[in-house]
Amino acid sequence: MNTTDMKNLGLTEDFVHESSIYKDYFIGRVSAQSKSLYKVITKDGEIAAEVSGKFHYRVKELSDYPAVGDFVMVDRTDNSSGTAIIHHILTRKSAFARRMAGSKEDIQVVAANIDTVFICMSLNNDFNLRRLERYLSIAWDSGATPVIVLTKSDLCKEIDTRLHEIASIAIGVEVLVTTSTANDGYQSLKRYLQHGKTVAFIGSSGVGKSTLINCLIGQNRLDTSGIRKDDKGRHTTTRRELIMLPNSGVVIDTPGMREIGIISADLTKSFADIDELAKHCKFNDCTHKNEPSCAVQAAIKEGTLSVERLESFWKLKREMKYDGLNAKMIEKEKLSEMFSSIGGMKNFKKFVKEQNKKKRR
Ligand SMILES: Nc1nc2c(ncn2[C@@H]2O[C@H](COP(=O)(O)OP(=O)(O)O)[C@@H](O)[C@H]2O)c(=O)[nH]1
Ligand SMILES: [Mg+2]
Ligand SMILES: [Zn+2]
Numbered sequence: 001m002n003t004t005d006m007k008n009l010g011l012t013e014d015f016v017h018e019s020s021i022y023k024d025y026f027i028g029r030v031s032a033q034s035k036s037l038y039k040v041i042t043k044d045g046e047i048a049a050e051v052s053g054k055f056h057y058r059v060k061e062l063s064d065y066p067a068v069g070d071f072v073m074v075d076r077t078d079n080s081s082g083t084a085i086i087h088h089i090l091t092r093k094s095a096f097a098r099r100m101a102g103s104k105e106d107i108q109v110v111a112a113n114i115d116t117v118f119i120c121m122s123l124n125n126d127f128n129l130r131r132l133e134r135y136l137s138i139a140w141d142s143g144a145t146p147v148i149v150l151t152k153s154d155l156c157k158e159i160d161t162r163l164h165e166i167a168s169i170a171i172g173v174e175v176l177v178t179t180s181t182a183n184d185g186y187q188s189l190k191r192y193l194q195h196g197k198t199v200a201f202i203g204s205s206g207v208g209k210s211t212l213i214n215c216l217i218g219q220n221r222l223d224t225s226g227i228r229k230d231d232k233g234r235h236t237t238t239r240r241e242l243i244m245l246p247n248s249g250v251v252i253d254t255p256g257m258r259e260i261g262i263i264s265a266d267l268t269k270s271f272a273d274i275d276e277l278a279k280h281c282k283f284n285d286c287t288h289k290n291e292p293s294c295a296v297q298a299a300i301k302e303g304t305l306s307v308e309r310l311e312s313f314w315k316l317k318r319e320m321k322y323d324g325l326n327a328k329m330i331e332k333e334k335l336s337e338m339f340s341s342i343g344g345m346k347n348f349k350k351f352v353k354e355q356n357k358k359k360r361r
Contacts, residue, residue, distance in 0.1 A: 004043050010113060010198050010250055015071045018090050025073035025087055030066050030112075031242040038066060039240065040084060042077035046240075049074055049084035063097060064089075067109035068241045068254045069198065094143030096200070098259045107263055110256025111200055114144040115249075116192045120203030120212070121148070123156035123177075129169055130312045135202060136170065137265035137316055144200070146173055147192065151208040153179040169309060171272045180211050189216060197249040202257055213253055217243055262319045271313050273305065 009029050019027050028040035028049070040049045051066065059065060066072050066089055073088040092112045100106040119135045121127060132148065139146035148170055153159055159177060166175055179185035192199055193216065201209045241254040268275045274296055278286060282293035288310065299305035 002045065004041055004045065005244075005247075006043055008195050008247060008249060009041060009244055010196055011071065012196070014093070015090050019071075019073060022073045022088055025075055026077050027090075028072055028074045028077070028084075029242065030068050030070045030072060032240050033066070033068055038086065040072060040074055040086070041242070041244070042074065042084075044077040047074075047077070047079045047084050049086050051086045055087060062100065062106045063095075063109045065109075067095070067112050069112035069114060069200075069252050070109075071113065092143075096138075096142050096144075096202075096257060096260050097263050098256055098261060099263060108256070110260060111252050111254050113198055114142070114200045114252060115197045116199045117142065117144040117146050118149045118189065118192075118199060118201045118203075118212075119146050120151055120201055120207045120209050122152040122207040123150050123159065123162055124152055126204050126207050127156075127162060129165060130308070131204070132166065133169055133270060133309070133312050134262065134265075134316065136173065136270040137267055138260060138262060139202070140269035141264050141266035148173055148175045149189065149201075149203075149212070150175065150177045151179070151212065153177045153185075154181040168306070172269075178208075178212065180208060180215065186212055186215050193245060193248040193251075195247050195249060198252060199249065200252040200254075200257060202260060205258065209253075213251060217245060217251060262316065265316055265320055267313065267316060267320075271309075274310065274313055277305070 006027070011027060011029070015027065019025075026042055028042040028047070030038055031041050031046060032039040036050055038049045038051075040047055049072075066086055070092065071090040072086045073090070074084045074086055076084045092109075094114050095109050095112045096114065096117075097107050097109050100108055117139050119132065119139060121132060121135075127150075136146055136148075148166065150159075150162065150166075156162065163175065163177075176188040178188065189212070201213060203209055241252060243251045243253070245251065274288075277295045277299050278288070280295035281288065281291065283291055286294055286296070288294050288296035296305065296310065300307055300310065
């Protein structure tokens with residue numbers, strides 16, 4: 001049996017060190033998930049695994065469950081005597097999460113331990129600076145380092161203009177221009193594919209992520225539909241979402257990455273310019289709306305900061321306001337906001353009475 005290059009799989013000294021407290025178990029990395037069934041790559045290959053009963057019992061939130069990219073402690077390294085049991089997750093160094101549909105509270109991790117996240121945006125229809133700001137805010141918050149990948153350069157005649165626009169919002173972030181129409185169109189990404197490093201891709205549907213990944217991993221792996229060509233019905237096996245490239249690290253491509261939204265965002269990095277300006281505002285808690293001696297408003301007047309960018313900053317801040325709160329607290333927060341708009345709690349009682357009177361009429 002071939003042994004896995006665990007270092008190339010992303011195993012670092014930190015993980016090894018942490019794993020030493022679980023003496024009876026082995027390290028593996030989650031490569032796929034489908035409901036409660038996992039695939040885990042161990043030193044001896046890829047195996048099927050499930051979490052232990054104790055693990056289920058300990059779990060407080062959905063995000064406590066293993067996700068693709070997690071390093072986990074399993075009880076075996078091959079399946080010769082059955083499905084492996086996952087006992088622990090090692091501390092994540094980065095994570096991308098999404099909110100489950102129809103839920104405010106349930107946050108699911110969709111990919112973990114990513115070093116570089118490629119934010120993909122096409123240079124034609126999809127190009128949108130505000131969307132880019134969103135993705136950058138999410139990416140910085142995840143713990144991974146963002147790299148902007150502009151796709152479909154063959155369909156854009158104003159690449160320099162676009163790059164100029166991006167330069168004003170993508171502070172300290174590398175920007176790569178790519179196309180699938182040239183042989184070396186993705187060459188610039190290759191240097192991020194390094195031994196032991198993990199990369200992943202986010203961006204709207206249709207921008208060319210699958211095309212790009214296929215090109216990087218050198219095969220048409222991604223566009224396989226759920227139906228088998230030999231007419232034997234649907235695949236029952238889970239699709240591998242973590243691919244190790246020989247000597248070039250790991251590519252993670254999970255469907256969940258397409259649905260990540262703002263759960264939390266690091267605006268100090270994605271809006272480092274505003275953050276820096278704010279230090280010079282008169283008030284520490286300046287909202288940059290109509291306070292006196294506001295350095296942010298001054299920058300707008302001077303033309304060094306765009307109104308659209310400040311509005312984008314506010315918008316993301318508003319969205320984040322409810323984050324980290326559970327549904328109950330959100331309701332409370334909304335209520336107190338309502339109170340203040342009608343003049344506090346006292347008025348609220350009056351307000352309710354009047355509403356009831358109206359109803360009775
Ligand atoms: N002109 C052009 N089309 C591209 C390029 N990259 C991808 N496409 C096309 O864009 C469409 C969407 O690509 P896909 O990789 O499925 O996007 P995804 O949804 O982000 O995975 C496909 O028809 C691709 O052939 C490119 O660099 N130039
Ligand atoms: Mg795709
Ligand atoms: Zn200000």
